Amino acid sequence: MSVSVLGAGAFGTALAIALAGQGAITLWARDAGDMQSKRENTRRLPDCRFPDQLTVTPDLDEAAKADIILLAVPMQQLRGFLADNANLLSGKALVACCKGVELSTGVGPIQIITQEVPNAQAAILTGPSFAADIARGLPTALTIAAAKDNVAKMLQEALTTPSLRLYRTTDTIGAELGGALKNVVAIACGTAMGAGMGESARAALMTRGYAEMQRMAAYRGADPETLAGLSGFGDLTLTCTSEGSRNYCLGLSLGRGEAFDPSTTTEGAATAHAVAKVAKDAGLEMPITMAVAGLLDKSLDVKAAVNSLLNRPLKEE
Ligand SMILES: NC(=O)C1=CN([C@@H]2O[C@H](COP(=O)(O)OP(=O)(O)OC[C@H]3O[C@@H](n4cnc5c(N)ncnc54)[C@H](O)[C@@H]3O)[C@@H](O)[C@H]2O)C=CC1
Numbered sequence: 001m002s003v004s005v006l007g008a009g010a011f012g013t014a015l016a017i018a019l020a021g022q023g024a025i026t027l028w029a030r031d032a033g034d035m036q037s038k039r040e041n042t043r044r045l046p047d048c049r050f051p052d053q054l055t056v057t058p059d060l061d062e063a064a065k066a067d068i069i070l071l072a073v074p075m076q077q078l079r080g081f082l083a084d085n086a087n088l089l090s091g092k093a094l095v096a097c098c099k100g101v102e103l104s105t106g107v108g109p110i111q112i113i114t115q116e117v118p119n120a121q122a123a124i125l126t127g128p129s130f131a132a133d134i135a136r137g138l139p140t141a142l143t144i145a146a147a148k149d150n151v152a153k154m155l156q157e158a159l160t161t162p163s164l165r166l167y168r169t170t171d172t173i174g175a176e177l178g179g180a181l182k183n184v185v186a187i188a189c190g191t192a193m194g195a196g197m198g199e200s201a202r203a204a205l206m207t208r209g210y211a212e213m214q215r216m217a218a219y220r221g222a223d224p225e226t227l228a229g230l231s232g233f234g235d236l237t238l239t240c241t242s243e244g245s246r247n248y249c250l251g252l253s254l255g256r257g258e259a260f261d262p263s264t265t266t267e268g269a270a271t272a273h274a275v276a277k278v279a280k281d282a283g284l285e286m287p288i289t290m291a292v293a294g295l296l297d298k299s300l301d302v303k304a305a306v307n308s309l310l311n312r313p314l315k316e317e
């Protein structure tokens with residue numbers, strides 16, 4: 001099975017490096033020139049040299065010939081990218097590698113793939129992993145989800161490496177929501193830590209944030225067990241506790257009242273607004289998500305956000 005990665009940000013580049021150990025792999029980049037000459041993605045993933053089996057190309061027609069295509073463009077760009085290239089991608093196994101909920105529609109990557117490239121086999125690769133860890137070959141475990149188990153199994157076998165271990169599930173909704181929603185909680189946790197609220201506050205936010213994730217997942221028909229796995233609990237743990245996470249760092253900046261580089265990919269920001277809308281329309285209680293959305297659009301300051309959580313009516317856990 002041939003594999004290509006479309007999108008050469010930190011994660012796409014890291015996956016291409018990791019999978020190059022298994023055989024030839026193509027990485028498509030809009031701006032391939034520098035990477036072709038330097039054999040490194042100096043901008044997004046410095047100090048990780050490309051193996052010989054990795055070919056970087058700006059030619060999408062060439063890259064799209066592979067049987068398995070990993071889609072590593074950011075979440076809010078996914079639909080436009082697929083719509084522009086639907087003919088090239090028709091009939092392929094398309095694996096979303098992005099995490100989030102679409103701002104304009106409230107849906108996740110699997111539904112976007114299904115809508116834009118109807119006869120593709122849609123899947124998602126998600127779970128706790130920093131790009132630099134994967135590129136360096138550090139031990140990592142991820143979830144691969146596809147609606148049909150035979151597709152999930154085929155992808156699990158094709159994309160597992162000696163250091164990257166994939167678990168499979170057919171619960172695509174649970175897998176994509178786990179990865180999407182943990183980023184919103186990471187922003188909340190970063191904010192708490194940045195504002196000096198302490199480790200106990202972070203633990204409370206992680207736990208009650210997880211309860212919100214479970215609530216949204218149940219509403220969307222996911223299996224709660226999926227959220228207890230790598231995509232969900234696993235990714236929540238990583239992203240809410242490490243400055244390696246851009247979403248957590250966005251929160252740190254909010255908590256400290258500092259500026260944050262707007263060009264940084266922080267999927268949790270758009271997802272917070274998307275999920276807040278879905279929750280409001282559905283009557284779901286997601287107060288942490290609402291507080292994060294309020295912090296981001298500046299309708300709440302940190303003090304008001306904390307008060308909005310602490311002053312809620314007392315309830316059973
Ligand atoms: N960086 C990480 O450690 C991890 C990232 N992810 C997910 O991977 C996705 C991508 O994130 P990163 O690679 O880290 O972001 P990044 O900011 O490093 O790179 C994004 C890349 O997407 C490209 N891009 C943007 N719009 C595009 C379009 N319309 N067509 C083609 N290319 C386009 C940009 O040129 C850039 O190379 C996100 O959803 C993120 O949540 C998942 C796990 C780990």
Ligand SMILES: O=C(CO)COP(=O)(O)O
Nearest residue numbers: 127128129130245246247
């Ligand atoms: O998804 C990630 C880890 O699993 C990466 O997190 P950030 O996008 O917050 O950097």
